[in-house]
Amino acid sequence: MNRSHFTPLAVFVGTISLLLATSFQSFGASFSGRVIDEAENPVAGLTVALPAFRFTTPQDQDEPVFLPSQQSETNESGEFLISDITSPSVKLMLLPERHAAYEIRSAEIEGVPFYLDQRQHGLGGLTFAIAPGADVKDVEITVRPRMRIRGRILSADGTPLRNARVELMVHLRDMDGRGRASGGGTRALDAEGYFVRYLNEPTYYTVSVTYQGQSAKSEEVLLEDGQRQDELVLTLKGEPEPVKLEQAVARIREVERFEAAWKRSREGMWAVNPENRHAYKRIYCETREEAQDRAIVQGAHLVAINDEAEQAWLLEVFGRENFWIGLTVDSKEERQWDNGEPVTYANWHSPEETADSEKARQTGDASQNYTVLVASTGKWQVVRQGNPLVRFTERAILEKENLVIGAPERKGDIENARRIRASTPQNVE
Numbered sequence: 571m572n573r574s575h576f577t578p579l580a581v582f583v584g585t586i587s588l589l590l591a592t593s594f595q596s597f598g599a600s601f602s603g604r605v606i607d608e609a610e611n612p613v614a615g616l617t618v619a620l621p622a623f624r625f626t627t628p629q630d631q632d633e634p635v636f637l638p639s640q641q642s643e644t645n646e647s648g649e650f651l652i653s654d655i656t657s658p659s660v661k662l663m664l665l666p667e668r669h670a671a672y673e674i675r676s677a678e679i680e681g682v683p684f685y686l687d688q689r690q691h692g693l694g695g696l697t698f699a700i701a702p703g704a705d706v707k708d709v710e711i712t713v714r715p716r717m718r719i720r721g722r723i724l725s726a727d728g729t730p731l732r733n734a735r736v737e738l739m740v741h742l743r744d745m746d747g748r749g750r751a752s753g754g755g756t757r758a759l760d761a762e763g764y765f766v767r768y769l770n771e772p773t774y775y776t777v778s779v780t781y782q783g784q785s786a787k788s789e790e791v792l793l794e795d796g797q798r799q800d801e802l803v804l805t806l807k808g809e810p811e812p813v814k815l816e817q818a819v820a821r822i823r824e825v826e827r828f829e830a831a832w833k834r835s836r837e838g839m840w841a842v843n844p845e846n847r848h849a850y851k852r853i854y855c856e857t858r859e860e861a862q863d864r865a866i867v868q869g870a871h872l873v874a875i876n877d878e879a880e881q882a883w884l885l886e887v888f889g890r891e892n893f894w895i896g897l898t899v900d901s902k903e904e905r906q907w908d909n910g911e912p913v914t915y916a917n918w919h920s921p922e923e924t925a926d927s928e929k930a931r932q933t934g935d936a937s938q939n940y941t942v943l944v945a946s947t948g949k950w951q952v953v954r955q956g957n958p959l960v961r962f963t964e965r966a967i968l969e970k971e972n973l974v975i976g977a978p979e980r981k982g983d984i985e986n987a988r989r990i991r992a993s994t995p996q997n998v999e
Contacts, residue, residue, distance in 0.1 A: 599655040599700045603709030604648040608675065612648025613713055616672060617641050617958070620652055620660035621695075641665060641958050655700060663695030664713070669768065672713040679709050714796055717769040721802035723759055723779055723786070728805065730763030736781045740767055743774040743790070769793065777802060784808040840973055841887050845879065849973035852888040853966055858940050861894050861966035870970040872896030874907035877915045881948065884967060890945040892959070894966035897941040899952050909969075919949040943967075 601620060605613045619641035640660075642650040662677060664670040676685050677696055684696055700706060719740070723731040739754035759765055769775070772795045778787040784806035791799050838851040850873060855861040865871050873895050875881045884893075896908035905913045939952045942963050953959055 599702065599704045599706070600651065600653040601655060601660070601700065601706045601709065602649070602651040603707065603711065605644050605650065605711045605713055606648055608712060608714050612644070612646070613672065614644050614646045614648060616644045616650075616670075616713070617665040618644065618650045618652070618711065619663055619665045620655060621663060621665075621667075643958060659697060659699040661695045661697045662711070671716060671718075673716045674711060674713055676712045677709065678711075679706065715798060717772070717793055717796060718766055718798050718800075719769065719775060719777060719791070719793075719802055720764060720766045720798070720800040721777060721788070721804060723763045723765070723781070724803065724805045726784065726806050726808075731759055731781065731806070732761050732763055734759050734763075734781060736765075736779050738765060738767070739778045740769075741776040741778070743776070772797070775799075777804065779804050779806070781806060782810050784810055838968070840970070842973065843880070843883055845883070849970045850884065850887070851968045851970075852891075852893070853968060854964060855894070855966050856964065858894045858960075858963075858966070861968075865966075865968045868968065868970070870968040871907075871909040873967040873969040874909055874911045875915060875917075875943075876911070878917070881915075881917065881943075884943075885948060888965075888967060890948070891965045892945045892963040893943040894963060895941050895943050895950070896969075897950070899939040899941065917948070917950050919944065919947065919951045 605616055605618065607613055621641075640652050640655060642652045644650045662674070664672055664674060674686050674695070676683055678684070679698070686696060723734070723736060725731050735756055735758050737754070738757040739752055741752045757765055767777075772793055775791050775793060776788055777791075779785065785808060786804040786806050788802055788804055791802070793799060838853040840849040840851050842849050851868075851870070853861065853864060855864065861872060873884065873893075874897075875884070875895060897913070898908055907913060939954050942951050942953050942959055943949075944951050944959075951959065953963070
């Protein structure tokens with residue numbers, strides 16, 4: 571295969587031309603291909619994304635539109651598929667943004683190779699447009715591991731500094747020997763005392779760390795283009811700062827306040843809608859199943875949104891995040907919310923999604939597909955098995971018709987709730 575690349579200028583001109591060529595919205599488009607490394611080996615487990623970004627149309631210049639990110643994780647063969655693209659223009663990149671372990675070197679789209687100038691890395695990805703209904707196939711994305719320093723911080727006695735917050739600085743020196751820049755700040759170490767710092771250019775690097783009066787500094791490391799230093803070890807020296815009694819008490823109280831705030835955030839607080847007198851609560855949940863269990867324990871249910879005004883109130887009170895809501899799209903004879911109420915209002919993300927949900931009901935599709943209220947658009951999206959949106963939905967809204975302040979919770983616990991739910995098969999992962 572021809573590995574020649576366009577210059578960064580050609581990418582820029584092509585990007586502008588593509589953007590100017592379209593002001594319409596694309597419906598039903600798909601984007602598929604594979605990801606390989608520079609040795610042409612497939613790369614699995616990468617999240618390829620066509621994220622949303624701000625744009626305006628000539629008709630709505632004062633009303634910017636925010637569209638949800640669409641993404642796909644590569645399989646063992648490096649293959650990915652992003653379907654039902656609805657954005658009028660897209661940006662090809664890897665997630666998580668700024669923290670992806672790989673970087674895109676080039677992308678061959680419809681036989682046209684594009685080279686991404688890594689000096690533009692901070693600007694993020696390759697922007698282009700896809701025609702309505704188009705299926706862009708056989709895209710080949712070439713990636714390589716990003717330059718980085720991965721280090722481990724040890725206490726003076728040689729034990730890892732676990733889960734600590736340290737002051738970490740990275741100093742740069744040009745190839746010609748001139749000192750140039752430093753950057754850093756507070757950073758949290760992991761459970762084994764490790765940190766990772768991604769870098770964007772080949773040069774000399776020195777890492778220094780400070781923790782409670784102790785410090786350490788590495789030898790200078792030369793990283794050339796594409797290289798990594800994953801074996802850096804820094805051992806703290808010096809005497810720890812003595813902790814005064816009032817400081818120790820202040821730290822304990824700070825931890826207690828943090829834990830209380832975290833508990834309130836996770837468990838949520840009830841808010842009453844003055845229009846219908848129903849109480850609502852935003853909770854943190856790792857899965858949709860956990861949200862169901864916690865709703866049952868509290869004598870509540872996942873929210874049933876019955877009109878536009880109710881949804882507007884929910885977004886105003888609880889903010890624009892991805893929320894699990896109580897609508898299951900399956901083969902029920904008559905569409906209804908999980909609490910049994912009929913569906914009198916819907917706000918689907920796209921006409922195709924409305925058609926798909928109706929088709930599932932008419933054809934007797936036995937699988938259960940849940941519904942997410944998407945943060946960036948306020949629209950509803952059906953979540954099928956394997957949909958990446960599942961991983962990015964960590965909140966749910968509970969609803970209760972009769973809230974009594976100070977009343978004890980209903981008898982039962984999470985295990986009882988799980989037994990109640992166990993009679994219905996769950997298919998979302």
